[in-house]
Amino acid sequence: MPYDYLQEDxxxxxxxxxxxxxxxxxxxxxxxxxxxxxxPAGVPHRVVCTEAGTSWLAVHTPPA
Numbered sequence: 001m002p003y004d005y006l007q008e009d010x011x012x013x014x015x016x017x018x019x020x021x022x023x024x025x026x027x028x029x030x031x032x033x034x035x036x037x038x039x040p041a042g043v044p045h046r047v048v049c050t051e052a053g054t055s056w057l058a059v060h061t062p063p064a
Contacts, residue, residue, distance in 0.1 A: 018054030
């Protein structure tokens with residue numbers, strides 16, 4: 001069962017290969033190569049599922 005992350009920093013994620021699904025504040029988004037998602041600080045989010053071999057790049061920054 002996926003679980004929520006709750007972070008103090010904003011996070012940008014981009015899928016480099018494969019596919020995955022994230023849930024941000026209850027809204028699901030499927031991501032493929034080149035797709036990105038913004039995960040605001042203090043907002044619950046989770047990785048719902050990924051295909052084998054999926055790779056992500058995540059960048060964390062202090063909130064504005």
